[in-house]
Amino acid sequence: MLGYDISWAAFNIIEVMSASKFTFKRVGYLAASQCFHEGTDVIMLTTNQIRKDLSSPNQYDTGVALTGLSCFVTPDLARDLANDIMTLMSHTKPYIRKKAVLIMYKVFLKYPESLRPAFPRLKEKLEDPDPGVQSAAVNVICELARRNPKNYLSLAPLFFKLMTSSTNNWVLIKIIKLFGALTPLEPRLGKKLIEPLTNLIHSTSAMSLLYECVNTVIAVLISLSSGMPNHSASIQLCVQKLRILIEDSDQNLKYLGLLAMSKILKTHPKSVQSHKDLILQCLDDKDESIRLRALDLLYGMVSKKNLMEIVKKLMIHVDKAEGTTYRDELLTKIIDICSQANYQYITNFEWYISILVELTRLEGTRHGHLIAAQMLDVAIRVKAIRKFAVSQMAMLLDNAHLIASNTQRNGICEVLYAAAWICGEFSEHLQEPHQTLEAMLRPKVTTLPGHIQAVYVQNMVKLYASILQQKEQSEEKDAAQEITQLMIDRLPQFVQSADLEVQERASCILQLIKYIQKLQTKEVPVAEEVIALFAGELNPVAPKAQKKVPVPEGLDLDAWINEPPSDSDSEDEKPKTIFHDEEQRHSKHRQPEIDEEELARRREARKQEQANNPFYIKSSPSPQKRYQDTPGVEHIPVVQIDLSVPLKVPGIPMSDQYVKLEEERRHKQKLEKDKKKKKQKKEKKGKHRRHNSLHTESDEDIAPAQQVDIITEEMPENALPSDEDDKDPNDPYKALDIDLDNLVSGKPHRPLADSEKLPVQRHRNAETPKSPEKEEIPVIEKKSKKPKKKEKKHKEKEREKEKKKEKEKEKKGEDLDFWLSAAPSAASTAQSPNEPSLNTVMAVPEDYEEPKKEEREDEDDDEEKKSSKHKKKKHKKEKEEKSKDKKKSRKKKHPSEEEQVEAIQNGTLDDEPLPPMSSYCLLAENTFIKMTYDIQGNLQKDSQVTVSVIFENKSDSFLKSMELNVLDSLNTKMSRPEGASVHDGVPVPFQLPPGISNEAQFVFTVQSIIMAQKLKGTLSFIVKNDEGSTHEKLDFKLHFSCTSYLITTPCYSDAFAKLLESGELSMNSIKVDGISISFQHLLAKICFHHHFSVVERVDSCASMYSRSIQGHHVCLLVKKGENSVSVDGKCSDPTLLSNLLDEMRETLAKC
């Protein structure tokens, strides 16, 4: 609480929670909601307490319990309490209803299986008379739909109705947000939405609503790819409204306006670009959030024309920026902006390289690696720029002390990695390779991070090789030996490096160079061979290329190559292998001097092998890409700039020069073009002249400074184009991706499987009330029935036209289709020329809605496609089969769970399947209603039992104001809400629409439990149908058997033996003849109907135990003869025992 650990009080909190007074209960639940979580072990003790509070007659007890539960619900609690909460969703008090509705989302998250059974009722609540409940339901469905929108498309008509009728801004905002999530899936929905949304935009005064409307309209526009005539008008409206927001003095609106603007930008960059002035202005805002948003927008606004200008502005901001986070953000944005879409906006790469170099002067940035990656990428992929890039990198290496000196600038030294690599790889472009090599051999380098040093060492050799070649060609033998000596002198500092990679590379290379020195002294020319070490060009490889290499057929990557080692072995062997490795490494060090011939031979062999291997990314696909003969570079015209002065002085930004140069160049180009045009136009008549002055420079007119050849990144052959690797397998919302459509529509294509029903308290095997969902018919469907016929006719015509696209449709699909196409088809009657386009629009979603599985089947029985009638039948069959299959598979999924429950409940571990049993028996029945009931003892209170009554509406009328009243006896009393008299009935907390059943619980207080009891009672209710409403009554007798006071309690055999030995128990016995069922089933029956648990079972003899709510022990010995059963019982109360045995005799006689 308040950030302090109070878990030590967890148990005490539970005690306070169970206090009977609201005052304490509230405190207890508050504490629990603050400190309980899934890891709290005592949480499982609360289940029954919460259940009791949920069914409390006091609405605030229930409310407090719901609020508390919403904060600490666990999967176990969700499973056990889902049914109780479901019941509360139709509570009489809106206060409870809205809380119950809201908490269902939490329950769904923890126990996804509850979504299907609960969904119809949740949907019902969307039309609740209370606005609070309605808003809660909208809230929950919006949260659900946000994660898995496609399952909720069918609710669109309902939401649409709500949107047009609701006046609550909260609900409106939620619904509009939901539509934003739905439109990408269903373009027709967007068309229907635009009009009411634009109306809202015009009419509303609430900024929040306006903003959400604009947001959703944007989403709609994005989803509509086809150009509609009124399209641009809505965009204009949005942009215009957003501009008002951005120009508002309220910073919040400004921020949101920019946020929404960036969404438009993705699809309609043109309409945003006209507001560039505004956005650049926002860059100067004092608020960081707004600046960041404006930056995001800039990304989409650049063009070839304005890139340099924008980046220049950003560079100024970089210098001014105070916080490092903002500066880092600027840096990444600059790089993002420039590199987007494969550098399509960059016309001058020299400018870009110099920008990158300038960025290296940033202090304390974390994004050194980003800059480095850009440098490498540009240098590798833009061949024309290599010469310039190398000269810049050489300068960077020369000034490495500036970059690496300050420990604070840690991140930026990453650029040295890129610099070293570029200088090494493209060393042939270096002006003064000797100087660069010396720069790389400085002792200071050893302070750099290991991976950078490693690259240094590797690239020194490349440099060395190229210098060597140069010197040998110019016959300067002394100079060549000198450079070798330099290497031998300086390399040992790397050999001593602590970094293994550096050490290994350095010592290898040192040995190699010593060998070269030997050869040099013998005056053998070595340059050719040394340079051959690095022959071939490295091609850029796409980052995901490795992943995309398809696994060849027949290769199982998970299969063991060798026999898997046993567990015990691996532990022993591990240390051995480590030493083994090390030995190998040492041996490698010892023999680096393999003679050149051998090296060449091996390389040749490897090349051969690589050439034959289709999965190897070839290093040199064509000979022209080799270093020695790169023809491309020489004849590319490179603008000659005298850079000698500014380049040598670090610290002076020189990218500006390029901007100027670029401008001049463009100006020249333009002038030339204009001249040409003028010449052409002069020949024409004067009318056209005016156009000339209006001539605007479009992107296409700007020719890039260099002929730039941007190499695309390589991908393996037949790479898979999928991008599935971004999905998170641990997404908790994935579990909620459940198809709900069948439930929503009238036809139950896939009725709730048994395993999907919510677990009902304790009587799992009961013939659960027929799930209400099946009979329910959604309201919208009724309304739309008539026009549907027309629609069908219309569709049939279409079908004749397009036989190919003919496919069977589900009812639900039609419903939605109808709703969605209603407006456009009405429009189409008015303007018939539009019809063809409409048809195509409608045809697309047809395919779309067809589930994928069916498509597969369609392909299978392609031949039957022509006879569509046949197909329909077949489809239905298949569907039925499928739903069965699904049921089976679902059942299979939870067998362990169910078994566990069974074991606890019955105390038996049965392997045979048991016949279905129900503990519910008939209470009373007439033409309107049927009541079945079950009685359960209460563990906590020794004198209370709970009677669960299932009310089933058998009539076509609506039943309401149900009240249950019982004539209390001296011994047994019904507990009524506070303040009610003994003669008042207890209201049933729900109403029953036709065909629906529901369960209510009533608590009774019992004094003596040794005798069975019967209570007379009446249920009064109001029947409401078309003719009016009538008051009806139904009398019943509630039978409290002694069995119902027993609670299944497990008992260990030693405790059981002690109990029998104590001699305090009185004995009685019965014998029943004519029993034919197996002993197994017999025991199961006793366990289930009489709440016993098996203590021990030997052949056809078993001992059983149970306990009454008041603590009486009951022990049984059940023996089975040929076709008779004898039961010997011992109990602490003789009367109770004889009554129990009598009841048992009745049960057994039925077998």
Added chain:
Amino acid sequence: MIQAILVFNNHGKPRLVRFYQRFPEEIQQQIVRETFHLVLKRDDNICNFLEGGSLIGGSDYKLIYRHYATLYFVFCVDSSESELGILDLIQVFVETLDKCFENVCELDLIFHMDKVHYILQEVVMGGMVLETNMNEIVAQIEAQNKLEKSEGGLSAAPARAVSAVKNINLPEIPRNINIGDINIKVPNLSQFV
């Protein structure tokens, strides 16, 4: 979904901490501290939305806050909530507090922490907005207070609750709580009667 609701004063002292997602206590403290530092830097006349509460959630989450006199009200929400809507919700919450406490001030939040929580529970439940109508909220709170009064308040503790409090192992509670430079002495609690 609302992920967390934090109320702290101008010095970063938490006055109400409500997480709708489990975080260990140390992380909770860290979140409060970090949020405070983020919010404190901002002037009153710049926008009330903040991105990058790196500890809670991630990029989908935003901090939406309002500053009233000595208190900051910070809501951490994901993208399913409307930003301006949440700002209104904060306003509703504060106005409700004002109504229930009659001119609410920081001291009310300190001395009636439980009541503040009860009010919050009527506005937001389990991270989702429950009620936005202020009259409805106030009515429910008053009804519950009435119920509490009819039971005689906390002093009429039943035996079980008394024993529960008595059974709390007081020696286990740290005597001194040290937070940075502030030192709080836990007073010796007299036995609960």
